[in-house]
Amino acid sequence: MRAMRLRRGIPLGRTTLINSALGLLLVGGGTWAYFMISGDATPAQANTSRTVAVAQGTVTATVTADGSIESANTMSADFATGGTVTAIKVKVGDKVAKSAVLATVDATEVKESLATAKRNLDAARDALDRAEDGGDDSSIANAENQVDQAESAVAAAQRSVDGTVLKAPMAGTVVAISGAVGGSSGGSSGGGGGNSSSSSSSSGSGFVQLADLTKLQVTAGVAEADATRLKVGQSATVTWNALTGATATGKVSAISPTASSGNTVTYPIEVLLDSIPEGARLGQTVSLSVTVDEVADAVYVPAAAVRTAGGRTTVTVVKDGVQETRAVEIGLKGDAYTVIVSGVTVGEQVVLATVTSGTGNQQQFPGGGPGGGFTGGGFGGNTGNRPGNR
Secondary structure, X not given: OHHHHHHHHOOHHHHHHHHHHHHHHHHHHHHHHHHHHHOOOOHXXXXXXXXXXXXXXXXXXXXXXXXXXXXXXEEEEEEOOOEEEEEEOOOOOOEEOOXXXXXXXXXXXXXXXXXXXXXXXXXXHHHHHHHHHHOOHHXXXXXXXXXXXXXXXXHHHHHHHHOOEEEOOOOEEEEEEOOOOOOEEXXXXXXXXXXXXXXXXXXXXXXXXXXXXXXXEEEEEEEHHHHOOOOOOOEEEEEXXXXXXXEEEEEEEEEOOOOEOOOOOEEEEEEEEOOOOOOOOOOOEEEEEEEEEEEEEEEEEEHHHOEEEOOEEEEEEEEOOEEEEEEOEEEEEOOOEEEEEEOOOOOOEEEEEEEOOOOOOOOOEOOEOOOOOOOOOOOOOOOOOOOOEO
């Protein structure tokens, strides 16, 4: 009786509105359930195609790698005569001229040896004079031999004295010193003029190490598949990781014929820089991009527009709203774009990709994505990877 009294208390018009709302909810819920079960996309999730215009310009293919900055010309200088270091004339960072004195070691003993050698030479010459005055041929020949040996001893003693003074084998900047005053320098054999120096692309293990900071290069390791595409003389672009906006151009100057040791097979390469940005320092990390192939004035499309199946390469052309699968001949496969040798003309619209949602994901395209990458069927957004259009 209470329920009936409440029901009689609700106006007829309000009851109708409530019933209508409940009906709409039931219909909407049933529709949602149908789409969930059947898997059909809603109108907002329907398959869509994005088209781009066939363009003309320069298409490039590059090999990229991470590397570091080094001097292209370095030398290690070491004492030719070992001894106790008595003076170091330079410090790290100093610029020096060729033959400038870098350091010295105690020369007391070798100077005494030189004096003794000179006295022995004088005695040998006096003996030769006496043999020439009254001796026979055998005596003269023996005296001449003694003079030759004495002269060689003097020259060796002089080199030892000279070897106590370390001089710069090249003009450059001091990048390392491996000794201190009062310490011992072992010296190295075969050094003339007080120096034992070596030229290489990286600093060696000398007492003082010099580098030419006006000639820098990038050393990097590239994957074996990429190494086969590299040639000496190819152009490169270098970007500094630590210097905002700093870039430089260069050329590949060396490619190692053997792989470096490690878990992955890589081949060391060197790229000589054409210029040096302000703030560039030895050891800085950089990103390297070497142009291994390039086609100018080419007809091209994004790589995502090209499909290959069963040995047949095609693109989908859209004309007057109708899609047509068209066979094409392709050329260079660049980093983001593919050269079309024949089959399409500049300005034609080609299907870039098909986007299907349903999981909320969508395929990304060069130059942006659906809803923000292309304007009027052309390229947009990614100007950094876009070839030079005409």
